[in-house]
Amino acid sequence: MTSAAAPLFETLTVVGPGLIGASVLHRGRRDGTLAKKLIAVDINPTFRERVRQLGIADEVTDDLAGAAAQSDCVMLCVPVGAMGEVAATAIPAMKPGAILTDTGSTKVSVIDAIRPSLRPDVPYVPAHPMAGTEYSGPDAGFATLFDNRWCLLTPLDGMPDTATTAITTLWELCGARTRTMTPEHHDRVCAIVSHLPHLLAFTICGTADDLADETRSEVLEFAASGFRDFTRIASSDPIMWRDIFLSNREAVLEMLSRFLEDAQAMARAIRWGDSDYIVDRIERGRAIRRSLLENRQA
Template identity: 80%
Template sequence: MTPATPVPAVTENAALPPVFDTLVVVGPGLIGSSVLRRAKERGGLARHVIAVDIDPAVCARVAELGIADEVMEDAAQAAAKADCVMLCVPVGAMGPVAASVIPAMKPGAILTEVGSTKVSVIEAIKPFLRPDVPYVPAHPMAGTEFSGPDAGFATLFEDRWCLLTPLEGTPSAAVEAIRTLWERCGARLRDMTPAHHDRVCAIVSHLPHLLAFTICGTADDLADETRSEVLDFAASGFRDFTRIAASDPIMWRDIFLLNREALLEMLARFMEDAQAMARAIRWGDEDYIVDRIERGRKIRKSLIENRQA
């Protein structure tokens, strides 16, 4: 266990009783460290926060940043102290980590996670669930291309959606506790089924990342002279793709593989639309081209109006 340097608190939620006495965040990367910062700087989430990571260097950095009250390498030991355990690890690691923490959790303590896929994560965790440990899956739709404990910030979730996919039979008090936690992080809440969540995220998040990685790979595969010109003269459109493509490769490898059915469905639909646009360009179908551009402009306007841009 590593002692943490305290961070001065900003008492936005100080007058509110904390949602949990002890909150354990396993995986203090971008999402996890942002939750920790929110808890320490704004109050109202937990009286005591513990960060957990198997990497001693990450633990040392979290302690140096002072964004947790305790920093531990053993997830099970930390979970034994928790009223809520939040898993913020890559989706491919959710099952093994859940298997280690659930047996150690106190009866009535809540398990939650922030995975970007839900059907696969729920299936991975279900075999290890206990009837006295409620499980509330969640997915905060917020992020940047950066990772690690230095990447987080307390306002990451402000005005962003957090999607809850509660399972049938989960105690309502547990669902409301997780809902309140994310509301106090500044998020907007929406409930949906796990399968619907995965289809929505496939089109609004997973497919755009797949396209960004692919476009950057195509540019990198060009002849040396052309590639250098691409990098020298990259306009804002290409720069936006490179920002997305800078995201964590292990995290996105797991997301692509674990949401493959929904992602491949959306990719197939996109490829059909791309072929239709290619035909319009080839045959000079100006009306079709303008219609697609106008639809894109409308979507951008809607995002701005919905405070998501």
């Protein structure tokens, strides 16, 4: 028995070293448990230069196929809308038995986009680390981003358990707690806990921005706690969120339509002075908050 465990992989390639990808690289760099060799692939020369300066990868390249060919694991951290295209380049170059994984915030559509490129000898394990900040790009990454956060895995039928186990271990080494569920269930849960809140935050900022000039300038001046919190959520990356809304369309539209019905009912209660209804809805918010505090999620 050696004193330090061997790294999980010989070579790990991270495609798209932005907030999520760079955080994985920072973590891998910090304790060496993820892989002996870390490769970062990005199409953007400015980002490659930043990753080099940060010193979080052993190799930084725009040659995705070349990197994939020497890796035991290829992790796709690009926006959801780019997953299919990137996978189509990476998979044909991969070694038999090497594992493909992704970090996309939606799962059904990412899996659909990647499926046509899959090879029987390259296991694919979809994952979604539920961690993030309102920043993006390589400079946003940090080694502790995933500590005590959930990473949801949505393994596909017929894939070898060993691949799922390896990706589970990878995320646990990154500090996360893991859970598996179906891709469909994942997308519904994330639609309500993450996608709908972001959609509402973006929308209310737009609504405020459309107000007559005088009121709008005072919105900026007097932004109170509620609105300020919404703008923080709403400052996330537009391309990432456009991709998420479009790729989780069905679940997002379903949750939004439930929400809109409930908001209409609240409007009716306010119009007609239905105190009991209003208080009941407010109480539910408090009850959920209490449960979250008990679960130590808040």
